[in-house]
Amino acid sequence: MSSLNKISVLVVEDSALMRILLSDIINADKSIELIGTAKNGLEGVEKAQKLRPDVIISDMIMPEYDGLYLVKRIMNDNPTPVILLSALDKNNELILDALQKGAFDFLDKPKEDITKSIKAKNYPLTDLVKVAAQSNIKNFKVKENKNSHAFNGSLNYKLIVIGASTGGPGAIENIILQLPNNLILPIIIAQHMPESFIQSFAKRLNLLTELQVKVAESGEELKPGYIYLAPGTANLELRKNPHSDGVITHFSKKQYVEFNYPSIDCIMESAAKIYGSKMIGVILTGMGKDGSEGLKKVKEKGGITIAQDEKTAVVYGMPKNAFDTGATDRLVPIDQMGGYLVSCL
Known part of the structure; x- marks a missing residue:
């Protein structure tokens, strides 16, 4: 100072x-x-x-x-x-x-x-x-680790939802570089950023991994091995596909208290209703409180809830609120987050 x-x-x-x-x-x-x-x-x-x-x-x-x-x-x-x-x-x-x-x-x-x-x-x-x-700006580095992982039998979990805000792009890249290229479940990411950036961010992430990274489109069914970014034009909800056993995306203009377009709470809450104890919710670095209410719903349904730890979060706002309000009792460093997620599966 x-x-x-x-x-x-x-x-x-x-x-x-x-x-x-x-x-x-x-x-x-x-x-x-x-x-x-x-x-x-x-x-x-x-x-x-x-x-x-x-x-x-x-x-x-x-x-x-x-x-x-x-x-x-x-x-x-x-x-x-x-x-x-x-x-x-x-x-x-x-x-x-x-x-x-x-x-x-x-x-x-x-x-x-x-x-x-x-x-x-x-x-x-x-x-x-x-x-x-007040930020921890030194904690932004990404580490590459693209090893495959042996998935035996059915997975314990069927979906991962990740929410992030300020400092999120670097943290998300870090996680994706840690994930195995043969991951066999879908991931949804809500990153607070202007609409014009989300498409470019998806293209950038897609170059980092053999997994497919794309911006979610309304009405498409979630596929294993795909990473979907929530758009910046609406709040993304998940719904059961009336024509199959799958889950589809739906765009909503419903407003949430903490943040909109994309609201992390919106995705987490709708995912918890469908996947229950079969999903993992993650809150990364960012200002504000978005994601805590949705994470609580995931925890109530028996799913795993995780927040980035204070030492590695550029802004320990959203993770702190999730931890302080009891939405999660797991704090994980960003350089261990990808490995931790895979170990849960």
């Missing part, structure tokens, strides 16, 4: 106007202090080394040295939470690369009236800065 226990922030942005606007937002919060600005990723790295900020706010696209360059250098030299600002529709892959390399989170960059949009009271930058300052 900086003077008087304020959160120290470095802004890296090539636009002079945006630097001024971001400075105004930061300086309006008395618990945050702007200690410097930089015009590109290289200058940002140099100033970060000198000033040692608690949090870095960086544009994604900058001349010569961009936000991805900055994230790679920062996480290698002196891990520090980096909040990225980006025009999401143009740079999905770059953002996903940055998240995988350890970026804390990202925010949409205003697209039309910059002054009015970015100064709006509901712009969440300062709130995100405060969460980032």
Whole structure:
């Protein structure tokens, strides 16, 4: 922390106007202090080394040295939470690369009236800065482990549901890299991220494994060996297929208290009704409380409930709430999560 226990922030942005606007937002919060600005990723790295900020706010696209360059250098030299600002529709892959390399989170960059949009009271930058300052950003690394597993006879469980928010992309990649390529049950993942990113995230995950990774489509039947990502346009429910013994996906506009599109609670609750004691529910890193109520339903039905432990969670919000409310009594480090899940089967 900086003077008087304020959160120290470095802004890296090539636009002079945006630097001024971001400075105004930061300086309006008395618990945050702007200690410097930089015009590109290289200058940002140099100033970060000198000033040692608690949090870095960086544009994604900058001349010569961009936000991805900055994230790679920062996480290698002196891990520090980096909040990225980006025009999401143009740079999905770059953002996903940055998240995988350890970026804390990202925010949409205003697209039309910059002054009015970015100064709006509901712009969440300062709130995100405060969460980032308390995060365990060093715990983002993924480890590859693609060994096959011998599955003998029928499985004890028939479905795994995973929910994640801030810090989730890296954690999810970590788990998938630990899973055997011959996994014989479906997995559903609800990752809190903008709709435009989910399709790209699914494609990225699909390259990591021989399992099939895709965004769920309404009305499709779950298949073993498939990993389904909940879409960002609706809440995903599971229902019994009236024409077979299978289970199908259904998109709902029903609203949930903690989060929507996708709601982890929605998936967990509907899955618990169908699978009962034959499912595993997992809550990973993230802000807020989404997933705890759904996880309680899974536990009540006799299913296994798991939360990521505090030491390896980038943000110990959702896992903490799940543990504190009794939704789960199992805390597992992310680098052991995949192996633990397979051992349960």
